[in-house]
Amino acid sequence: MEVTGTVKRLLPVQNVSATFRKRELVVNTDEQYPQTVAIEFTQDKVDLLDRVREGESVTVSINIRGREWTSPQGEVRYFVTLQGWRVQAGQAGAAAPSAAAAATSMAAAPVPPAPAAGFAPVPDDDLPF
Secondary structure (H helix, E strand, O other): OEEEEEEEEEOOOEEOOOOOEEEEEEEEEOOOOOOEEEEEEEHHHHHHHHHOOOOOEEEEEEEEEEEEEEOOOOOEEEEEEEEEEEEEEOOOOOHHHHHHHHHHHHHOOOOOOOOOOOOOOOOOOOOOO
């Protein structure tokens, strides 16, 4: 899956243990109803965020991870994490050239073929069908 949007925050690296580190990227999505989502990068994927800046448009490839946890009191809770594994610089304005190209190709109407030898073109009439 992918999430596309603008980087709202880039949190510092957290060294959870001597062998585990993580870093979160907060993105405001580009949708009709924008969402603010935190995406977690772990281990060697943390380094992918070194070239990301707040305010930048990005596309982040993610995996959805879920887990069950039982509290000491026996209460069962469920957690979901969006785990990032790739970050690409956003395509700011990329949709506009595609739309412009489509409009240009639609504006140029196809040229009808020339009538075959021996056939006269059919005159336009005003019949509604």
